[in-house]
Amino acid sequence: MDIAIGLLQFLINALSLGGLYALMALGLALVYSILRLVNFAYGELVMVGGYALLVVGQATGIPWLIVAGVAVLLAVAASLLLERIAFRPVRHAHSNTMLITSFAVSTLLQNAALLLISPRTKAVRIPSFFTENVSVGELLIAKSNIVALVVSFAMLGILTLFLRRTILGSALRAAADDFVMTRLMGVRANLVIATAFAISGLLAGVVSLFWVGRTGSVVPAIGLMPLLVAFVALVIGGVGSLTGAVVGGYLLGFLTVALNSVLPQGMLEFRQAFVFAIVILVLLIRPQGLISLRQRAERF
């Protein structure tokens, strides 16, 4: 019975963390699959969401759900704005140029937060359910984990429907497969790319709610961890594959929760180093991803 409880506990923790990781990875993978851009500024979208929670949340009397909605919308707006101002002008340059642009954008946003808001950690008002637990029999579960689990499933479900059942979704998948060909079929490049960035911002915004909720605070560097997580999941799942990114996110969630309970206390600090060592290994041994569904040719 104890083993069953422990296992269930592990499963719920892993599924909720994995769900968040999957959302992070999908946001990065979507833009990557179309533009071949590893967007270093992706983590800063999470930061935008976090600071929106802080600033809008300070105005008392607004229900948290509305604050959260505004935060997600601002993350979407930021993503679209970055695409228009920074990435579109360098879209046709060498892929390295776009990459370094995203690195510069990331530095710009992080330091803008340092300059305009505060270098210090700021406490954010979060609803009480983020810190409460529910017990079902002997099982003790954090409410935020259940919400994260449900929300991530729902988001993935809606996105799947969007990608499979709508014309724009099909265009997006086609562009991810072969962007040049898709454009030749009459799909507008700007529309597809803007949609990808919008969804990327949406995912980052949703992630920011839970990421800020975990600690109840926000700092300028808050986006680094989600970015790293997305990188890892992307690599595990095979760079460029959307399904792979989601599966990679869940795998990483399981791995993290497992390492947390398996590694001795002294080694726990090195967990990040372990995870990234695994990334380099995967890149070397199976550059197409651990779970790559099919072989993908290199494209330009």
Add this chain to the structure above:
Amino acid sequence: MKSDRLRVLTHRYSTLAVLLVPLLLIVLAADLFGQLVLQRIVIILFINLMMVLALQIFMGNSGVVSFGHIAFMGIGAYASALFSMTPAAKAAALRSLYPILADVYVPFIPALLIGGAIAAVIAAVIGFPMARLSGPAAVIATFALLVITHTVLLNWSEVTNGPRVLFGVEGYTTLWITALAGLLTVILAYWFKETSLGLMLRATREDEHAAASIGVNVVIGRWIAFILSAFVTGVAGGLWAHFIIIFSPVSFYLTQTFLIVMMLIVGGIKSVSGAVVGTLLMTGIFEGLRAIENGVNMSNLLPGTLTGFTEVLLAIAMILLLIRRPAGVMAGREFRLPTRWWNRPESKPVEAETTGQ
């Protein structure tokens, strides 16, 4: 024909003269007329120059983007400090240091070289398999290297004093040692670019598959460039450590990575002249902005502080530059003295060989 060949060589290596003479003049001026503040800026300039050139050796020739080189700066800094610190200083700063390392004590220059060598060995071990990667995979892998190194530096308290500052490092770094190392690095970077290996590597940058098809070994070329650049970055890290004296792992992370990458991109990654120009330009602007930022912060003119002001302006400038002139200021060209300076009128122009850019 022999004199033609000589002329080509003189022409080609005139770049070094154009680069080294102004740099030497800067050092001389700083030494003769400069106050301490200016001398410190020149030291930082030359340390930056070494790291930018090191990055140019790898990134410029191979075309593979690396966001991980600052890891080698950190390794070089901590490794050289461990060897140059007196046993007494180590006993005070690192209480749980391994006994083997506690009594090791070598002079400054050997300690610098050991720091560089350790960085090079680590680069050799991880670089060989990683040399197969290019494009986004290489970016993520080198970034992972940076994160791993940072995590280890942050948590390996026995050797690095953890996230806390390491104190007790002696300020051995002088203007002339740094200048000498920087000038040697200019020569090294230019020499490497002009070797046959450097040429092969540049061929893989333009078209990896075409270069491989004519027998260029892509992996070996990248590997050697990676080791070389890790060594130089490690030595630069050691110089930096013995200049700043008190530092912690935070110094070897994203901010520093951004600065060094930016300097190289601004100048143009494909040429040594670009690396030098980028470093001179951006170090000047950076130090100027930083002085304004610190001045405002200290004078309490504003209600808050200006933390991040320098980086914000630099990042905006860089994005504009990437949009307007993605190849950088030099756009891959090297400075050269005009050929007619040593071309006698009767000799044929030697264009065929000199326009190989």
